[in-house]
Amino acid sequence: MDPVSTTAAPSGLLLAGSVASLAAALWLLLPKASDTVASRRLGFLLGAVALSGFAATGRSLGCVGEDAVFLTVAGIAVISGLATIVTRSPVYSAIWFAMTLAGVSGVLLVLGAQFLGVATIVVYAGAILVMFLFVLMLAQPSGMAPYDRVSNEPMLAAAAGAVLLGLLTLSIGRLSAAEPPACCRMPSRAQAVAAASVVAPSTDAASKDDASKDDESATLIAPAQPGGDTGDANEVAHLGAELFGRHLFAVEVAGVLLLVALVGAIAVVSRGEATETDHRREGR
Amino acid sequence: MNLLPSAATLAALVKIGLLVGGLMTAAAYLVLLERWIAAWVQDRRGPNRVGIPLTKVRLFGLGQPLADGLKIILKEDFTPSHVDRVLYNAAPLVILAASLAIFAAIPFGDVLPPLGIPGLPDPVPFLVAPGLDVGVLWVFALSSIAVYGVLLGGWASNNKYGFLGGLRSSAQLVAYEIPLGLGLLGVVLAAGSLRLDTIMNAQAESGVWYAFAQPLGFIVFMVASFAEAARLPFDLPEAEQELVGGYHTEYSGIKLLLFLVAEFLHMITAAFLIVILFLGGWHLWGVTGASREIGWIQALLRFGILSGKILGVIVFFMLVRWSWPRFRFDQLMNLAWKVMLPLGLVNLVTVAAVEEFRPQLVAALGPGLATAVAIALPWIACLAGWVVAGVFTPSGTDNTPILTHDPLDIERELAEHERLERAPHDVSPSELAGSR
Numbered sequence: 001m002d003p004v005s006t007t008a009a010p011s012g013l014l015l016a017g018s019v020a021s022l023a024a025a026l027w028l029l030l031p032k033a034s035d036t037v038a039s040r041r042l043g044f045l046l047g048a049v050a051l052s053g054f055a056a057t058g059r060s061l062g063c064v065g066e067d068a069v070f071l072t073v074a075g076i077a078v079i080s081g082l083a084t085i086v087t088r089s090p091v092y093s094a095i096w097f098a099m100t101l102a103g104v105s106g107v108l109l110v111l112g113a114q115f116l117g118v119a120t121i122v123v124y125a126g127a128i129l130v131m132f133l134f135v136l137m138l139a140q141p142s143g144m145a146p147y148d149r150v151s152n153e154p155m156l157a158a159a160a161g162a163v164l165l166g167l168l169t170l171s172i173g174r175l176s177a178a179e180p181p182a183c184c185r186m187p188s189r190a191q192a193v194a195a196a197s198v199v200a201p202s203t204d205a206a207s208k209d210d211a212s213k214d215d216e217s218a219t220l221i222a223p224a225q226p227g228g229d230t231g232d233a234n235e236v237a238h239l240g241a242e243l244f245g246r247h248l249f250a251v252e253v254a255g256v257l258l259l260v261a262l263v264g265a266i267a268v269v270s271r272g273e274a275t276e277t278d279h280r281r282e283g284r
Numbered sequence: 285m286n287l288l289p290s291a292a293t294l295a296a297l298v299k300i301g302l303l304v305g306g307l308m309t310a311a312a313y314l315v316l317l318e319r320w321i322a323a324w325v326q327d328r329r330g331p332n333r334v335g336i337p338l339t340k341v342r343l344f345g346l347g348q349p350l351a352d353g354l355k356i357i358l359k360e361d362f363t364p365s366h367v368d369r370v371l372y373n374a375a376p377l378v379i380l381a382a383s384l385a386i387f388a389a390i391p392f393g394d395v396l397p398p399l400g401i402p403g404l405p406d407p408v409p410f411l412v413a414p415g416l417d418v419g420v421l422w423v424f425a426l427s428s429i430a431v432y433g434v435l436l437g438g439w440a441s442n443n444k445y446g447f448l449g450g451l452r453s454s455a456q457l458v459a460y461e462i463p464l465g466l467g468l469l470g471v472v473l474a475a476g477s478l479r480l481d482t483i484m485n486a487q488a489e490s491g492v493w494y495a496f497a498q499p500l501g502f503i504v505f506m507v508a509s510f511a512e513a514a515r516l517p518f519d520l521p522e523a524e525q526e527l528v529g530g531y532h533t534e535y536s537g538i539k540l541l542l543f544l545v546a547e548f549l550h551m552i553t554a555a556f557l558i559v560i561l562f563l564g565g566w567h568l569w570g571v572t573g574a575s576r577e578i579g580w581i582q583a584l585l586r587f588g589i590l591s592g593k594i595l596g597v598i599v600f601f602m603l604v605r606w607s608w609p610r611f612r613f614d615q616l617m618n619l620a621w622k623v624m625l626p627l628g629l630v631n632l633v634t635v636a637a638v639e640e641f642r643p644q645l646v647a648a649l650g651p652g653l654a655t656a657v658a659i660a661l662p663w664i665a666c667l668a669g670w671v672v673a674g675v676f677t678p679s680g681t682d683n684t685p686i687l688t689h690d691p692l693d694i695e696r697e698l699a700e701h702e703r704l705e706r707a708p709h710d711v712s713p714s715e716l717a718g719s720r
Contacts, residue, residue: 118421126428137439
């Protein structure tokens with residue numbers, strides 16, 4: 001039985017309603033000059049309605065996981081994401097963003113992508129966001145900067161975000177309707193272990209000629225199956241082989257790009273420094 | 285739905301309980317040890333009075349941690365009125381939770397012999413999260429989360445000393461994460477795994493600890509972990525003479541206790557990592573072999589050797605604290621970026637080259653000589669790198685004033701002073717620099 005055909009009309013209405021209320025909620029909650037306590041309260045209420053609407057849509061499309069851990073970390077990610085954009089204080093905004101990253105990393109860990117989950121924390125929460133906080137705390141910003149006033153479009157931003165989310169939900173729902181078993185439920189641990197044991201022999205190929213081909217097929221299969229927390233023991237090895245095998249060129253280009261940025265930054269900084277050393281040479 | 289926890293869950297809970305209890309007790313008694321060492325270094329007697337309560341038994345002062353703990357818990361938990369309440373309360377929780385969660389991925393022994401409990405995988409490893417494939421990265425991720433505790437504690441206190449302490453700390457931690465990672469990369473490259481237990485096994489199997497195979501990496505990692513643990517000579521975040529108490533100036537009572545415990549846990553984590561990555565973990569030549577099939581005596585022996593090594597590293601940390609002066613901040617940054625970063629890169633390149641050509645070496649020289657060459661090359665690189673760094677790298681920024689003219693030319697100075705007085709806001713920074 002096709003899940004979409006039976007529930008298409010109600011879920012379509014539900015989705016439209018959720019998108020509309022989410023847009024209204026975001027518009028009410030985003031920082032504006034004309035904010036009142038009442039409008040913010042209404043915004044929170046509408047936001048809760050919109051979120052439960054989206055959850056219900058996802059459920060009727062058959063795409064919401066049942067796992068309590070998944071629901072918790074996903075909830076943390078979504079709610080912290082909302083808090084990030086509606087908070088007035090930049091420091092609190094950054095902290096909420098860190099919570100969003102923690103939630104996303106939790107989702108990745110639940111899906112069995114250990115490396116991505118931990119790397120998200122190391123790179124984003126550990127390095128980039130700490131730098132952000134550093135700057136925010138040093139700057140002690142009071143009120144909005146001029147460029148904030150120019151680019152602050154609460155209504156357009158709210159509408160665009162809500163519509164994007166609605167379209168994504170719709171298209172992911174379509175995908176899951178086409179292939180129900182692939183997305184609707186996370187596989188149980190037994191399934192994951194069985195899948196891993198199917199892949200495992202190919203990585204242990206003895207002959208060196210076959211190894212590269214087998215590796216490739218293994219890396220192609222591995223990311224597609226979300227194992228449990230202990231699903232795929234060689235996840236990091238697969239990821240490394242994929243990155244430095246098939247995508248070697250892209251990795252190298254990204255590295256060179258970063259190097260160029262680094263050299264540029266040093267060139268910008270050292271322009272003032274050079275004159276200082278010149279003075280020093282003259283003086284001594 | 286089955287609500288009863290499985291045997292694996294129960295085992296994990298037992299391990300968590302043992303680990304947290306052990307760590308907290310260890311932290312309390314390490315404070316006592318630190319005070320004893322301080323007294324010994326400074327030729328004092330140190331804490332030796334408190335023994336069993338309500339008796340006159342002194343027990344060399346072993347009751348001191350209990351008395352200290354009770355005292356600090358019973359102190360008034362005072363919250364100043366000018367703080368940001370939410371973050372002020374959250375900061376100690378964040379730092380302690382992150383410091384404790386690190387230990388989920390750190391093995392505190394090898395394995396127990398098979399217990400035969402149904403539902404429990406045999407043998408039972410001394411590790412809370414045995415399935416974690418990215419153990420080293422997990423440690424890095426959570427120690428970078430601990431930075432938030434320091435930064436937020438300093439900012440939320442709304443106090444200049446606290447804030448300066450927080451900023452210094454975050455700058456220091458971010459800077460030293462890079463040499464720390466480079467020192468670690470050499471080990472990961474040689475062992476071929478991000479799992480700490482696999483890294484220990486690799487050292488036990490070859491019998492060559494990575495401290496001997498990668499001396500430069502060991503030095504870089506050691507220095508960087510001193511800085512990450514914010515111990516002297518890198519304790520600028522809470523330099524008492526300048527910043528009162530640094531980021532926890534405004535904290536008191538149990539919240540202060542949480543910060544102090546977290547700091548001690550950082551040191552214990554650093555000691556664990558140094559031992560596991562570079563000093564062979566539970567391996568000791570002639571005492572513990574590399575065999576995977578072990579009995580109870582061997583299992584306990586391995587646990588004891590690991591703990592003993594960790595205690596040794598911690599005592600080293602403490603001796604350094606009481607015998608070294610503190611760095612200046614520019615010296616600290618120079619050491620990170622101009623000495624430790626290049627040395628870490630040299631180590632990484634050397635290790636990569638040795639690992640890449642190891643099969644050819646073995647084929648050409650035979651296994652024994654090949655191992656000797658593979659150990660000798662990094663030592664040569666270490667000595668060369670050390671000499672080059674010592675000769676060419678400035679140990680600090682030259683802060684003497686930059687003079688482009690005769691400082692005794694009074695008339696010029698007066699004219700300059702007058703010009704600045706007259707129009708202080710019209711002078712651009714570059715002009716100011718040029719006029720000096």
